[in-house]
Amino acid sequence: MSQDEIIRLLSENEIFGGLSEEELKKIHKFFAVENFNKNEIIVDEGGTNISFYLIIEGQVEVYLPKTSGVTARLTKIKLNTLSAGSCFGEFSIIDKRPASASVMALSEVKLLRLFIDDFEKIINLDDSLAKRVYKNLLLMAIYRIRNKDKELDELCF
Numbered sequence: 420m421s422q423d424e425i426i427r428l429l430s431e432n433e434i435f436g437g438l439s440e441e442e443l444k445k446i447h448k449f450f451a452v453e454n455f456n457k458n459e460i461i462v463d464e465g466g467t468n469i470s471f472y473l474i475i476e477g478q479v480e481v482y483l484p485k486t487s488g489v490t491a492r493l494t495k496i497k498l499n500t501l502s503a504g505s506c507f508g509e510f511s512i513i514d515k516r517p518a519s520a521s522v523m524a525l526s527e528v529k530l531l532r533l534f535i536d537d538f539e540k541i542i543n544l545d546d547s548l549a550k551r552v553y554k555n556l557l558l559m560a561i562y563r564i565r566n567k568d569k570e571l572d573e574l575c576f
Contacts, residue, residue, distance in 0.1 A: 420452045420475075428531060431500040432506060434555045442548055449537035450506055455524040462508065462522040469515065469535040477528030484521050498567075500525065509556050512538045547572045 425447040429435040435443065452475070455461055461472065464484055483496040498520055499508060510519055512535055533541075542549040 422447055425450055425531065428473065428475060431504060434471075434506060434509070434552060434557050435473070436550060437551050437555060446541045446543060446548075447543055450531040450533050451531050452481075453532050455528040455530070457524055457526050458487050459524045459528075460521060461524060462518045462520070462523045463528070464518055466518045469508070469511040469518075469536075471506065471512045471533040471538060472522075472533040473533075474501060474503050475508045475529040475531060476503055477567070478525040479507070479522050480525050480530060481507060481520050499563075506559075509560060511535070513553075513556060513560075 422444075426440070426443045429438070429443050429447060429450070430440075435446070438446070450473075460486075461479060462470075478551060479501050480497060481499040483492060485492050485495045507522055508518075508565065511517065512533070517536065542552065
């Protein structure tokens, strides 16, 4: 994938979309392209290989598995389905804790992956850039939580 394609994808993403072309040129090199097959596990709940992912192609399911190294449940709990342009892994790059959910490819999936160490390098490049990225991460997290609250409210009442 070319530098221009990665920069375009980042510019369209809700986390990095507010950055200038110059800033995007500085950070694009920290992202790696990865491919996953249908039904392949991308992230395991409780996993400590902390990364942020941006979906280029395909769909993934975010879920809490019936059993994991973290807990046992009565059933698998589907949390979300994400497709091209969406991202996941934001909680762990912010709080540096193990993954709070599992993620599985629902189709052939192509992702941009940003490891936690590279995220830290990006954040340390420039204070203004860091503020904008953290603000965008916070806004995205709040949006997702509010939508989940609404979903739960509709389910329960």
